[in-house]
Amino acid sequence: MLSYQHAYHAGNFADVHKHLTLFAVIDHLLRKASPVTYIDTHAGRGLYPLSAEETARLGEYRQGVAPLWKAREALSADPLLCAWLSSLAEVQHRGGELEHYPGSPWWLSHRLRARDRLVLFELHPGEYRHLEGQALADNVRRVQGDGLEGLLRRLPVSTPRLCVLVDPSYERKTEYAEVAGTVLAAMHKARHAVMLVWYPLLLAGRHHALLETLRDGGLRKIWRSELVQRESAEGERGMVGSGMLVVNPPWGLDERLGEAMGRVCPLLGKGSRHTGDWWVEE
Incomplete structure (x- = not known):
């Protein structure tokens, strides 16, 4: 299936959580x-x-980026949020108005240095055409194809360090197992990699199998960050929150992101809350 297009959800609370973590x-x-x-x-x-x-x-x-944009002066007291919102301001044609929201290719390419490399995979033909039309740095390579397969084919990489974002739509139930298998295989090939895995918090609980597989997969250190936007009502369906797993997280990430999300949550609604915890192999 290739029906998913993120444009319908751009800039929502999950994007804020995901891209702030990536940043x-x-x-x-x-x-x-x-x-x-x-x-x-x-x-x-x-x-x-x-x-x-x-x-x-x-x-x-x-109910995502817009409240943060309106409160950007107050949020500037937090160093991480200040830097993130300053970068966001760079893609607005009229500085005071929120007109565009950047996806992960922009957040990644925006901060590339000359010796860094970025590979962007996109399978959907229509989405890939949009991606081809984006102005990105010269050391960015766009590939139309399956990103999970492409990741494993490209390992190991030539640079000393590697950072991977895995952010599927999970429109197929089998994607949870595919993501878990790919992450474990990739970490076996590149044990030093920093791996970020996004997943939706669904009332159906499909993400639990993904988490259990990765938690029991022999990875040395994982930090889990979850943003619940709202409490669920009886009989309700859909996504109520956003999850991020960071394998081999940089030192201090938990504190910096925890403090930032503490300021973000009140702006996202009454039921919003953030939790973070460590999975460390003994």
Whole structure:
């Protein structure tokens, strides 16, 4: 199935959680001079106009990035949020208005150094055409194809460090097992890699098998971050939260992101809350 298009959900609370985590990880990686290869297995379009028909139809950004943008002066007291929102301001054509929301290809390419490398995988033909049209750094390679298979084919990489974002739509139930298997296989080939895995918090609980497989997979250190946007009502269906697993997280990531999310949650609604915990192999 290739029906999923992220434009309908661009800038929602899950994007805020996902991209703030990614931004914080990149920030840590840039503190060292050695080059990094970044791989994005499910890239999407790269940049989303909030006025586009798909994005405006659901308007999920109104309960996601929009409240943060309105409160950006107050949020500037937090260093991570200040830097993230300053970067977000760079893609707005009129500085005071929120007109665009960048996807992971932009967040990754925006901070590439000359010796770093970025590979973007996107399987959906229509989404890939949008990605091809995005202006990105010269050391970015776009590949139309399966990102999970492509990741394993490209390992090991030539740079000393590797950072991978795995962010599928999970429109197929089998994707949870596919992601878990790919992450464990990739970490076997590149044990030093920093791996970020996004997953939806669904009332159906499909993410539990993914978490259990990775928790029991022999990985040395994982940090789990979950953002619950709202409490679920009886009989309700759908996504109520966003999860991020970071394998081999940089030192201090938990504290920096925890503090930032503590400021973000009150802006996302009454039921919003963030939790983080460690899985460390003894």
